[in-house]
Amino acid sequence: MKRFVLRVVGWFALALLAGCANVQPWERAYLARPEMAFDADPSEARLMRHTYQSKEAAAGGYGVGGGGCGCN
Amino acid sequence: MASKRLRPLLLLVALLTGGAARAEISPLADTPLVPLAGTQPSVEARALRGKVVYVDFWASWCVPCRASFPWLEEMHRKYREQGLVVLGVNKDQEFGGVEKFLARYPATFSLVQDPGDKLAKGFAVRGMPSAYLIDRRGNVRHTHVGFRQDSTAELERVVVELLKENAT
């Protein structure tokens, strides 16, 4: 499993270096839309994940997320 | 772009000649103002001379803007006579949201569009909302990114200070 984790870290490093588009703060109208959030309805996500976890062995990965609007 | 390179040079000249040259000229001087469709009053760049201008970049999708608008309206009413012009620069890409926003958070101050992002790029906007306070001589004197209730006291203080200054 150590190799798996190292490989994943390697991918992340590459992704970080690659960089992507630089979207300006005022161009975030679409990204700010509630349906574009990673967990648009956190309560619903919580309930659904709880149900899946009671019937499945795998879980996790959701932690904390970013993105969204350019607001301050 | 050339004016950006000239600015540090102008600043140097200003320092050497004791302020005879202008520094940090706001992008408003170069850009024509396009009113936001269906809003009053329209404003012309000429009318801004000698006034203190509060430029606010906003959008209907920006959550802190909902709190800023009532306060901006209050500033507009309070200091208009003394020479404050509040200029709301809208950055929406689609205008459906703007109508709804203005219905809930009405504004009697001037609202303009920013086609080609000239103003946003000229002011180097780094977050939404962004406020730029311009003095009577056309220089950007204060910037503020974001909006929270604790920002208002300081912003109002700067407005009052700038209004006290002369136009020359």
Place this chain on the structure above:
Amino acid sequence: MQLAAPPVCAGQIEEMSAGVKYYRFKESDGRMAVVAPMAWVRGSVAEQWDIDASSMVDTLSGASQQYVSNRGGQIVHALSSASIRESRREQALKLTRWFGDDSVGLGWSLSEEHDYRSETFALDTRFERHDKNVTLAFGVSGSRDIIGATGKPDLRETRSTHAYFAGITQVLSPTAIVQGNLEIVDGHGYYDDPYKYTMTFLGARPTIQYDQRPETRRGAALLLRYREFLPRLDAALAADFRHYRDSWGIRSLMFDVSWHQNFEQGWSLRPSLRYYEQGAADFYAPTFAASVATGSSDARLGAFGAWSAGVKLRKVFDNGHSVDLSAGVYRQKASWRLFGAGSAELPDYRSRFLMAGWQMAF
């Protein structure tokens, strides 16, 4: 085990919102039924501070799998004869402090039922870089579980779990954003299910294997998430992919896709489809000829594939209130596993759910 839910928007939320959810879940063949109302409040409470609090009560009723037997040559997952009625309470609270665009959050959650208690503390931070085009998130959490069992008053075991999280979110364009997260979970303690056992008949008298699992479990989950808005269609596509593996030998894949379609007057419809599969744990078996130190026939540790489909209808009103209604079905089948063999003897599993919600912003 997951860290507390994040705020919807990057950057401090200016508005407070509150809502309730009502959730009903029912398994096929008269098994479990769950009714779970939930209430929540979230938003900015002071300059630089956000709060996120929720509380829910699950009421479970019905029968659950108790033992697995091969009597008569066929593997049977027998349900317990007693029909239970239990309730579980869960509360969660998270406080976030903002430093410009970056934040630090402290979360707590507690889940309690008569034979199980789990408490978690979590710390997470978020950093926005490149004009918020890149978000880095890190988190750690620790949980302590206390496990008992009805009918076994002497049973009081504990388990402690730590989770480590790192995630990166990258804006791809004005309409698309992607996120990659890695979560590592490390647990020690009691993992057995004190209610389950397996009876293996080779002759007249069965060998009994009690559900016994290793005392440690280490797992890693890699989650990739994609969101794209299509302005011409006024719709958003969401796609999540997760790969999971752990020290029990379980490997799993998950694909979850949904399409959020906006309509006039604040209406929206969101159909969704999910595929999940897992391989069996090393110590999983449907029969045990002789009892072993670690062995379990729990269906949750077997190999299977599962599909679920759902749809959500929502209406947002001009005053900031919204209501939503969702329904969906879930089905597990050993033969549905696409990337490997399934545990053939596992019975099919079916369930359905209904969820209704209301929220308001103030």
